[in-house]
Amino acid sequence: MKKMKKGQALLWRGVQCTYQASLTPDKVQVYLADESRYEVVPIGELTPIRIEALEKPEKPDALVASEEAWQQARLRFDQVVRYLQGARDKSALSLLAKKMNVSEPRAYQIVQKYDEDEGPSCMLSSRRGRKVGATLVLSSVESVIREAIKTEWKGPGTTHRKVWKRVRELCVTAGYPVPSVNTVTARINLLGEREKERRRSGSKSTNDTFQARPGVNRRTTPLAVLEMDHCVVDCIIVDETTRRPLCRPWATIIIDRCTRIVMGFYLSIHHPDSFSVAMAITHATLTKDNWLSLLGDEDLDYPYYGVPEKICMDNAKEFVSKVLKRAAEKHRIKLAWRPFGKPWYGGTIERLNGTLNMSYIHFLPGTTLSDVKLRGEYDSSKESCLTFSEFRLWFSRCIQQYHNEKHRILGMTPHEKWMECFSEGGKLSHPALVDDAKGFALDFMPEKRRVVSRDGVSLNSFKYWCPALSPYICPGKRRVVKYNPNALKVVWVQVDGGRYIETPFADLTIPDLSISERKIAIGQLKEKSEYQGASRAQRQSLVIRQSAKNRDLVAGAQKSTKRMRKAVENAQQTKFSESVSAIRPAERSQPGESGMDYTKPPKKFEVDL
Template sequence: MDANGRWQILRLHVEDQVPLAVLARHYGIGLRTLERWHARYRAAGFEGLGPTTRADAGGHHLPTELITLIEGLGLTRPRPSIATIHRTVAKACAGQGWPIPSYAVVWSIISSLDPAMVTLAVEGPASYRDKYELALRRAADRPNAMWQADHTLLDILLVGTNGKPIRPWLTVIIDDCSRAICGYAVFVDAPSSLQTALALRQAIWHKPDPAWPMCGIPDVLYVDHGSDFTSDHLTHTAIDLHLRLIHSAVARPQGRGKIERFFGTVNTELLPDLPGHLTSGRPWPAPALTLADLDAAIGSFIADYNDRPHSELGTSPRAAWIADGWLPRMPDSLEDLDALLLTVAHPRTVRRDGIHFQGLRYVSPTLAGFVGRPVVIRYDPRDITEIRVFDHDDFLCKAVDQVHHGEQVSLKEVQAARNARRRDLRQGINERIAVVADHGGAPAPRPPRPRTSPASKLKVYEEDLP
């Protein structure tokens, strides 16, 4: 009974002078209980009729060592069930002569443990860090002071060029201050430095749509430790563009929360309305969209996202990026930007018959005066029939591969052809060795022994290989 109910009974005694004995018989309440209520009312007024807390509430009449034992079992990794802990405690009590606590008491002791302590002990430092450690949120004070770049695998199936279903990737460049989406790229291959460069190219250069004004070179590009973001290509590009490349701490995504939030918005607001959307626990749907269809849908979604009010800013990302008007830092030309972003640099030496690269030979009359000298070549991984040759920072010439002149050959096609040729040769070798073994000849050669020195774990992309 609450304080109000007790007062409604006591007021009959206090105001109407009804004896407590009569009230006890009428309401079925003990006389001593009514007397205690009356005494508490006289001492503290209406507040004295409220519930009281026992002095020993929350405690357990158990030995301190036994309570510590129960808590220690609750912090064991992997954590046993309460029933298992209770059985273990019962055996320990029998050996020490302690009173055996009930299952409920054991459960209450373990439930009262600090959740942060349980997380650190049972789930490990990484889970504790993500749940309980204080996180410092980066916040740029002006547009283009810092951009964030990241990739995500989208929850949707597309129709591939071969008719088979494929799952696409999305790369996004977001301005940290305004939350404006400055550029993006949709693709089907694994993330690479080239896909990052394509998204950066769109983010930096002027857009054809005047409603998408975001552009310029940022002061800082904040990325994770993916191999495309740690590639030589992106590092050299950052140096040439005079921007700082900052990597987040390994396995710590908290600093990239703004871009992760946008990815969540895409997956929850855009993709569920598109055919081919993947839903957890359901069979894969039949794909209906092409990569171009999805690219157009994401472009329209970004245009709407940049113009709608942001909950933290109180205005739209587009308005926050424009602010009071300012001039972004821009490259001299789109050609210069392409030369930095969409080409990969490698050192080479000019030979008497030209420059050799990826099994191809590039020639140009200008190279006649540079035989034996080191140069730097830049190439577009999408078309390696032509390279640009530099003497330090000075442009020398364009050199072409005479065999494939007039064709467009990508680096991926060249490598695929080499791999196919190697497989054909290996198949021929295996067939001949099998015939020798069938006729009692020399046994098949043993496979090469594995390397004893540890291999490098640093992942690089094909365009970074010499």
């Protein structure tokens, strides 16, 4: 029977102490050496520790010992126990040595190994030879090997021989003996497979191979959790005017984790930004009747919509913006971000991106495939033929096809899963509609804060004015101004009560243009003297004129840069986005449509005084 021994190391409230005596059935006396005092404590507050175990050499593992070695250890343990219970004199030790078939000094060593707590394992013989980790290489050479491993064992092309060559070079320079390749290989193997893979292929590949991911995303209701992400499409498109290769479009996609329905998406020529996020969320949340009618395909069907409870995404700049957080909080949508460097937390959307590329997009003309090896001699730019409008229609059909194909995880199609979730007892139901669709969409739009002054609102070097803003002129108060970076002709000023007032250019003769077109025009004009010495109004006029020239240049298929063609194409495609969006501006006649010539001063009328 094991009992507590005087001097046994214990832990009490995080303080190391030793057992002295038992005072009552539930209390003992301990000695706190650091404080040089005794203390009476409840037995339940004590935790045993074994400091001496840290000082003992590593012992053999009973689980890996052979059956013969284990039987011998048990026999010796029983013999030592009987010896310790006896007289412990010289004759008893001689008898013990005879039973064990060893010398008396060896028998004494075996007795010293006895550990009541450890049991027969203490009698297992230690492995002969050099201990694990012991080396015969000079410490100076070991230092050189460590340095070579640190600098050379990295990247996909690394090899053991590459590291050894670096070791040889350093050792010859320092005058040290050169270790063998096997010695260097053994030191590399001490890193462990995980660390070797991390240095060779990076954290992502290492996590994919070694990291445990036992969790499963299980959601029983639609719209409970949505995942959103950007991806660049593996296909090159051409511009509408010249049919020359333009770029790979971007897609911002939102998928429902429960039904695997693609709730909404936004395709763009420009790199994803806060506007892409706003358009994707709006498309996912609102009904899509107007969008379907403008696509012009009667076979397309997209009955999925609804306000989500939670949206998961990565840590891209546009996903952590204050605008998105505030809009989501206003509409009671929870936002969740993945831990850095752990893309599998968004496994549903990542898998969808791979499915769309591998099963659909890689069969399009102009596809770039996944990498250079797969592409081979295929010229993606030369074979590209789809315009952005054509690709948008094709992509919409692709999503519908995906919705009606059996999903491996669901065991049915995503559409069937959606219908199952919204059917109960043969009765069909629908998600709730958004009360104010336009207000919902504008809440997620990019914004800036501006003052409503007597001459209107200034934004992106343009003036905006609407008579409805008159009651809200206040030089000391900044208001939220929502805008579309791809169509600057109108902004939306938020006034009291959260209501938005649509506000066009103060000068109605100014044609619509995008921020990217404006930046290109300014870059082209900066070096010109007429721009340097011009006033603010004159500069604005020059920028508008230069943007018009750029559009004419692209339309004429002359020497125009790809950046310029992308800006013009983006501005043209914005017309479709505006037409299907809840934030589409009110119809206004463009300059020239009314029959008036705005370049001439107004005609003076005679007034009777």
